Amino acid sequence: MLKVDELTKNYGDLVAVDQISFEAGKGTVFGLLGPNGAGKSTAINCISGLLRPTSGHASVAGHDVVSDGKAARQNLGVVPQELALYEDLPAIENLRYWGKAYGLRGAELDSRVSEVLDTIGLVDRAKDLPKEFSGGMKRRLNFGCGIVHKPPVILLDEPTVGVDPQSRARLFDMVEAARDAGACVLYTTHYMEEAERLCDSLAIIDNGKLIAKGTVNELRAKLSxxxxxxxxxxxxxxxxxxxxxxxxxxxxxxxxxxxxxxxxxxxxxxxxxxxxxxxxxxxxxxxxxxxxxxxxxxxxxxxxxxxxxxxxxx
Ligand SMILES: Nc1ncnc2c1ncn2[C@@H]1O[C@H](COP(=O)(O)OP(=O)(O)O)[C@@H](O)[C@H]1O
Ligand SMILES: [Mg+2]
Known part of the structure; x- marks a missing residue:
């Protein structure tokens, strides 16, 4: 569902992402693990079409993100590291906004929005403004906005940073639910224990380079x-x-x-x-x-x- 092939992104002289390759299938969580500055967000932004790769390719559901960008994006749900919320728009209207942006209308839009409100645990707060929410609630709503159109591929960029333990547990449940429903999830984090708990396989990146790749057990075996x-x-x-x-x-x-x-x-x-x-x-x-x-x-x-x-x- 997601294929990244020798993806490279330079900012001037800095090689932020350096020829990384990996693949992730339906119903799996693939982890991109690395410290701050490793190149995780840059890689995600290339896949989501926000940045143009310097070289290499990425494709989503078989659609190249550059040459066939529109089709690629139709199959993508993006949950960015920086919150993408309208703080002065009620939670439910944020979800409706993103649903419409992805072409949902009428009864389908209504039913997806109420489903997502339930998933993210904000049914009671649907009419409230995100600016009154805790960090964890905003992260959950941010996640909801990214998945309202039920995308087959979901990109999650450090979704648990600054999140209380309860919201974190809920976010894990949401990721697992999306995976169980057949989604392919790309999950970036600098928290090892999250990667160990959530990811079927993962790639470790540092300074833009992929330094190890495999299932959690394969990587553990490397340490014998x-x-x-x-x-x-x-x-x-x-x-x-x-x-x-x-x-x-x-x-x-x-x-x-x-x-x-x-x-x-x-x-x-x-x-x-x-x-x-x-x-x-x-x-x-x-x-x-x-x-x-x-x-x-x-x-x-x-x-x-x-x-x-x-x-x-x-
Ligand atoms: N717009 C930009 N211009 C120049 N350098 C950038 C830009 N965005 C990120 N970088 C640099 O690229 C590298 C990778 O950053 P990033 O992808 O944000 O890492 P991560 O998400 O893993 O923390 C870092 O060295 C960062 O300083
Ligand atoms: Mg980042």
Whole structure:
């Protein structure tokens, strides 16, 4: 339903989206995961026709978003990161506006608008103005406006940012309901746990580049049985580097360095807990002082750390 092929978007010298490719089918949620500035919104804006790709292609339900843009957009529901609401127009009129914009009329429009009000949990607030709504309610209405015409492909750009836990749970339910009804959902987020919970498959992007792609289980398998060990404290740079090098040479540890800084050393290795005493001894011989030890089992956050050497939420 959604196909993105070597999509690239430059802003002057900056390559915001760099040759990313992925496909997503009916009845699935595909995640686009990456930190702020990774290029998620730029990719979505290219697919929705708001931006023209510098090179590469994207198609929606078989329609190229550039050469066959009108047909592509008829199959698309877009829920932008920036709220697209008329603050002084009652919630129900916002929905009617977007329904009409997508060609709904008469009884069909009425019935879809009441269905959507129910889905987004705003039946009681239908006549109220969005400017009086909480952040979560606005996000829900924003979502409603994007799906009022029952699009087969839905683009959701960071729908849970600034949202209270209750609205967040409701948004998850709404995404799952749309998926179960057969929609293809592209979901962007910088929250790992959302991607792990909602997405059938996902792509991780950083600096515009796709750095990993697959199902959540496939991505987890890439980490096999490795643990991530983060040591906080004070670590003289050169001495610690030499000490860590001796650890890297040891076959029994299978150790790699993710980051080595003066106040924090992050390593990945197999069965870390068995090797902690050894590692502490080597680090402290090099003059390092450990004040805190964090051992993480592999998850998507770790995978991101491994691939990029940085935390997802910087
Ligand atoms: N209109 C623009 N002009 C110039 N640079 C932009 C513009 N929009 C976004 N960028 C840059 O492109 C990169 C990707 O941004 P964006 O797609 O918004 O990332 P994300 O949505 O993942 O946070 C960032 O470095 C951002 O600063
Ligand atoms: Mg964005």
């Amino acid at each position: 049985a490795r643990d991530v060990l983060q040591l906080n404290g004070t670590f003289p740079l050169d001495e610690t580097r030499q000490a860590v090098d001796t650890l890297i040479e040891r076959d029994d540890l299978d150790l790699e360095v993710i980051t080595q800084e003066e106040e924090c050393v992050t390593l990945t290795l197999s069965r870390a807990s068995q090797h902690l005493p050894d590692i502490f001894a080597v680090i402290s011989n090099a003059g390092g002082v450990v004040t805190e030890t964090i051992l993480r089992s592999p998850n998507l956050e770790t995978l991101f750390l491994l691939l990029t050497g940085k935390e997802l939420r910087e």
